[in-house]
Amino acid sequence: MGSPASITGPTKDAVAGAKMLLVDTPSRPGHKKSLRAKGHRANVSLDAADCCDQSAESVALVIDCEDWSESTSSSGTDWSAGPPRWNHVFVIPNYKEDMSTLTATLDALASHSWAHTYTIVLAMESKEVGAAHKAGQLQEQFGCTFASVVFTLHVLDAAEMPGKASNVNSAVRQFYHMVSGDRSSYMLTIIDADALVPFEYINQLENVSAAATNPGVHIYAAPVLFEQDNSGVPGIVRATDYMWSGLAAQNLNSWFGVGFPISNYSVSLKLVHDIGYWDTFPDAIGEDMHMFIKAFLRTNGATHLYPIHAPINMLHVQGPNWVMSLWARFLQAERHMRGIADTAYVLHEWGRAQFSVRKLVMFVACLEAHLIPVVTLTSLVILPVYYNLFMLATSHSLPSPLSLPLPMRVLAILGQANLSCIVFVIICYELIRSICRRHLFRLMDNDKHERCWWNCPRYLLHCLNYLTLFVSVWFYTVIPVVLVVGKHMFNMRSMNYIVADKRIKTQL
Secondary structure: OOOOOOEOOOOHHHHOOOOEEEEEOOOOOOOOOOHHHHOOOEEEEOOHHHHHOOOOOEEEOEEEEOOHHHHHHOOOOOOOOOOOOOEEEEEEEOOOOOHHHHHHHHHHHHOOOOHHHOEEEEEEEOOOOOHHHHHHHHHHHHOOOOOEEEEEEEOOOOOOOOOHHHHHHHHHHHHHHHEOOOHHHEEEEEOOOOOEOOHHHHHHHHHHHHHOOOHHHOEEEOOEEEOOOHHHOOHHHHHHHHHHHHHHHHOOOOOOOOOOOEOEEEEEHHHHHHOOOOOOOHHHOOHHHHHHHHHHHHOOOOOOEEEOOOOEEEOOOOOOOHHHHHHHHHHHHHHHHHHHHHHHHHHHOHHHOOOOHHHHHHHHHHHHHHOHHHHHHHHHHHHHHHHHHHHHHHHOOOOOHHHOOHHHHHHHHHHHHHHHHHHHHHHHHHHHHHHHHHHHOOOOOOOHHHHOHHHOHHHHHHHHHHHHHHHHHHHHHHHHHHHHHHHHHOOOOOOOOOOOOOOOOOOO
């Protein structure tokens, strides 16, 4: 995609009064890992008053990396493969996140072979007290690891919905004006603050985009796994997240190139600019799903979703105790289900793109994402199981399928087929999870019990957690959908965005 374009300071019109902080260190081969992990530290010249002054538009940091030659020569990285095709930019929106969470996310990126070419954009919220100081600490720790570290402060507009979409929209708009040269060479990767991105994701992103026609117009996304804090959350939350992850991963690999990213995705800076960046109104709260729909419609169907088969490791949502973890997961489920408004958005914007089979598939995919699972799970799987258990408890026998009327017989067959499909998805998910834990996340190398999971009682107990899905489907699927649909029926649009509480409790 050409040589990296330089990053310059923002103009007054570009930042519109928002504050930016830029750390720019030259690209250097051989510098792979974070200097902080080696015991080195970047010397940063910064006036604390400038950093915390809300009227400041930009502050330049001078980075002096100690033991430069020692750190670069001892990394042992092989750069024979050459530089990446894209200029990779990682946008990390965050609000009141723990430093340990952000540090772990940046450490994962710092371990990449191309880390010295990356640009990091820390999308901070101005309403968070100490946001500038937190970003400054991260820049001090990682300033000598990446090519550039930038942070932006988002000031919420009166017409904006607070949350990830408005924060990312503000950060990327400002970043667009900070770069000079060929902006079409920039690939943005939007990740959550707790997302541990493996290098295989970027490596596959390079290969997949290189094989695609007009790669700058497409969106790229990977499945999501939850392997950071399994022991810190209730089993019902784990089972719900696993099932959600397995079902969501299916829609990434569509024959029609139609699907929805899951929290983390890559999109070119040029495409984002051409379609008018992210929407920030309340109905666009599901910014990942909404972004693909908007790109698809604004490009007249030219945008495809390309799967990247390198899952990203994330945290479960959790609270300070068991009960609060259950409540936090309910709040997250309700926020996810607000994305049901995207189905209406597709109908509203139907005329923007010419009719095609892919357009119809996208509409059906919107229904599948929110409405169809609720109907099929409850009517064909959950309620029949409850009915059979009731009959078994009262009459000590199950009704014969042949004795049922034909319509009920058909429903019984469909329900059994649906349940069989769910079991098959769980089996496939567990196989993928086991492989990724061992080979991608390196979490099972030193645990002989985990290596022999088929003999491990803990793994049997883990599998039994999936039985809680017969309860969790009501609290984390049916009730949130009914609640959101009811709010839309009475035009009770919620303008609040409750950030999911995620904490690192285990050392990886």
